[in-house]
Amino acid sequence: MNWDHYVRPGIRAMAGYTPGEQPQTGSVLKLNTNENPYPPSAKALEAMRRVLDEPGAERLRRYPEPFGDRFRDTAARVLGVKPGNILIGNGSDDILTILTRTLVPEGGRVQSLEPSYLLYGTLASLQGAQMDEVPFGPGWSLPEPWPNSGANLVFLPNPNSPSGTVVDLQSIRRVLPQMKAPLVLDEAYVDFAPATGLDLVREGLPVIVTRSLSKGYALAGLRFGYAVADEALVRELEKVKDSYNCDALSLAAAEAALGDGEWLAETRAKVIASREHLERGLAHLGFSVTPSQANFVWCRHPHHVAKTLFDGLKARNIFIRLMRYPGHADGIRITVGTPEGTQRVLDTLADLMAKKV
Numbered sequence: 001m002n003w004d005h006y007v008r009p010g011i012r013a014m015a016g017y018t019p020g021e022q023p024q025t026g027s028v029l030k031l032n033t034n035e036n037p038y039p040p041s042a043k044a045l046e047a048m049r050r051v052l053d054e055p056g057a058e059r060l061r062r063y064p065e066p067f068g069d070r071f072r073d074t075a076a077r078v079l080g081v082k083p084g085n086i087l088i089g090n091g092s093d094d095i096l097t098i099l100t101r102t103l104v105p106e107g108g109r110v111q112s113l114e115p116s117y118l119l120y121g122t123l124a125s126l127q128g129a130q131m132d133e134v135p136f137g138p139g140w141s142l143p144e145p146w147p148n149s150g151a152n153l154v155f156l157p158n159p160n161s162p163s164g165t166v167v168d169l170q171s172i173r174r175v176l177p178q179m180k181a182p183l184v185l186d187e188a189y190v191d192f193a194p195a196t197g198l199d200l201v202r203e204g205l206p207v208i209v210t211r212s213l214s215k216g217y218a219l220a221g222l223r224f225g226y227a228v229a230d231e232a233l234v235r236e237l238e239k240v241k242d243s244y245n246c247d248a249l250s251l252a253a254a255e256a257a258l259g260d261g262e263w264l265a266e267t268r269a270k271v272i273a274s275r276e277h278l279e280r281g282l283a284h285l286g287f288s289v290t291p292s293q294a295n296f297v298w299c300r301h302p303h304h305v306a307k308t309l310f311d312g313l314k315a316r317n318i319f320i321r322l323m324r325y326p327g328h329a330d331g332i333r334i335t336v337g338t339p340e341g342t343q344r345v346l347d348t349l350a351d352l353m354a355k356k357v
């Protein structure tokens with residue numbers, strides 16, 4: 001059977017997004033997709049157990065809350081917004097898809113900072129839209145004046161991946177009117193950063209903040225994310241999302257996780273301490289390190305080939321990410337692990353570099 005005749009030409013022409021490698025064995029030190037090295041909040045695990053233990057597994061037998069009202073109440077309280085400002089998603093990727101489908105017409109244009117999260121380009125292609133990549137300004141700043149291309153939507157990950165850098169809110173406020181399009185502030189890594197752009201939403205600016213429970217909350221396997229946006233926009237986004245895009249277990253866990261501020265503060269402090277250790281260790285090995293506000297570090301070495309280091313680590317069961325972007329030297333991105341994991345990757349790199357592999 002030849003499906004070429006049936007599949008949309010735009011889909012056939014696409015390469016598709018390549019997710020990071022997900023080895024399903026415990027013996028690997030997995031520092032390639034920015035997961036949290038610590039177990040999630042015990043309260044989140046307990047909330048899921050309560051769902052499973054209900055008589056007749058009632059909450060699994062029935063459809064889940066379509067709009068996640070209980071989660072929205074908790075999120076609104078924690079974030080200081082209204083429940084109507086919150087859109088629930090099956091991971092923040094789901095939220096990014098819903099935003100693109102709602103705000104970008106077929107044949108439209110999307111702008112994203114470059115280099116950044118590659119999924120934005122895939123979402124634009126799926127929508128039959130053009131992706132305009134905008135290089136960062138000096139020191140990973142927003143370029144000014146903004147190169148307005150008539151885009152329907154702009155994506156800015158803050159902190160950015162792979163650089164781990166943040167753009168300050170004053171420059172966003174300054175550049176936003178020049179964009180002439182809504183701005184998605186992708187805050188997947190904000191739990192490790194000093195500031196959030198939620199104030200921009202509260203001030204009624206055309207900004208949508210997207211959040212993930214995969215990184216700061218150690219729940220990547222659960223698939224839960226959310227957006228904070230103007231209530232009128234959330235009502236439109238809800239028309240586009242799948243009716244039941246979040247399941248009963250993830251809703252219960254997400255609500256408990258967001259309510260457990262103590263767990264977040266402790267875990268965040270541990271990850272930031274390991275991040276500083278990793279940055280110092282890499283600099284000591286001669287890497288050029290971009291200071292990170294996220295839970296990963298991006299670095300390049302003047303004398304060692306990134307692909308060789310990547311392969312050498314992989315051969316020793318340590319998975320990191322090889323990052324190749326046009327106009328930038330090949331680099332590696334290493335997720336911040338536990339203190340032991342961080343030391344192991346540093347020691348192994350030192351070993352590999354001493355052997356000149």
Ligand SMILES: Cc1ncc(COP(=O)(O)O)c(C=O)c1O
Nearest residue numbers: 091092093117157188212214225
């Ligand atoms: C910048 C950025 N945004 C969003 C995501 C997606 O996260 P989630 O697991 O919530 O879909 C990622 C995942 O790596 C990311 O790097």
